[in-house]
Amino acid sequence: MVATNSSAAAHTKAKTTSIRWSETDVAKLIELWSTNLSNAEIAKILKREESAVAVKASRINLPRRKQMKSKDSKARVRPCLRCQTPFYSGGPGNRFCDPCKDSSDWKNGNDHYSAVGGY
Ligand SMILES: [Zn+2]
Known part of the structure; x- marks a missing residue:
């Protein structure tokens, strides 16, 4: 386990008081996003608000989940x-x-x- 809290935070202007997303968190979000879990379930796993999950997903340009489910399983x-x-x-x-x-x-x-x- 490596903590990456200090180095990358330098030029990040935090507008909100929400917990910062570490690279690990983002990776996990992306992984979970590809599953059939609901946003609420993903939020629970990541210990965040459901709205925070939705906001983060849109910020990193994750596709809409409905759109994803309609495609084949390799997608x-x-x-x-x-x-x-x-x-x-x-x-x-x-x-x-x-x-x-x-x-x-x-x-x-x-x-x-x-x-x-x-x-
Ligand atoms: Zn690219």
Whole structure:
């Protein structure tokens, strides 16, 4: 277990009094978001308010959950291999978020990740 509280907090302007989300918390949220648990259940697991969970999910651009359930089981939220932003991936072959795929680097084939994407 490594505590990451002190270092990353420097340039974060806290507007609210809510508990900060650690990287671990965010990772857990993303993982739980891909399951069939309700927001309330996720909130309970993360020991946060349900509204806090919803707000955080929208801040990190997690997809709407209804939208996710309608897709096949391989689809889940994955971190983009290029920018690390969590996004809704339709399957293991889809590892880059839309902004990255739309970037000029991607289109020009300059991004070295495009060689392994197989997309
Ligand atoms: Zn990306």
